Amino acid sequence: MKLGKKTYIIGGIVVFLGVILVSAGFIAGCGPHMFCDGDFSEHILSRMDSRVENLELSDSQQEKYEEIRLKVKANLDKGKEERKKLFSELQNEINKENPDINGLTVLVKTKFKDGPTHLTDNLDLFAEFYNILDEDQKDILIKRLRKKMNRFSMIMCED
Numbered sequence: 001m002k003l004g005k006k007t008y009i010i011g012g013i014v015v016f017l018g019v020i021l022v023s024a025g026f027i028a029g030c031g032p033h034m035f036c037d038g039d040f041s042e043h044i045l046s047r048m049d050s051r052v053e054n055l056e057l058s059d060s061q062q063e064k065y066e067e068i069r070l071k072v073k074a075n076l077d078k079g080k081e082e083r084k085k086l087f088s089e090l091q092n093e094i095n096k097e098n099p100d101i102n103g104l105t106v107l108v109k110t111k112f113k114d115g116p117t118h119l120t121d122n123l124d125l126f127a128e129f130y131n132i133l134d135e136d137q138k139d140i141l142i143k144r145l146r147k148k149m150n151r152f153s154m155i156m157c158e159d
Helices: 003-030 032-036 039-053 059-094 101-112 115-132 135-156
Strands: none
Touching: 039 059, 059 101, 059 115
């Protein structure tokens, strides 16, 4: 693989990671209802489907995409259950007469240590998806990622 292509792939992965982090931050700001209802998972999956639809996958690619999609759904469902449990624990502690704020911060820190694992799992799924694409589809995806990266960098680099 040429150095240029490696750079684009790495750039795409960086963009994907950035989008995940920004999305997670946005969702966290929306409160626990956004994390806990089933609509969030379906929203993510429908967005994925609409973007994949534009790539016009072959039948064999579509089968592989469906397998990847099921893995993403399982990750989202697992995360949903973990977030429900965390918010329940946080709510129970906060509602106490004398909540243990130090204990809460330790709890949240402990739970968020797993964040990188969840991200790397999803990045692996993204790479798995990317590898099923033909060269034209990869070009389409890379162009889309570059556009998002440019938009993201404009936002992040404003004074």
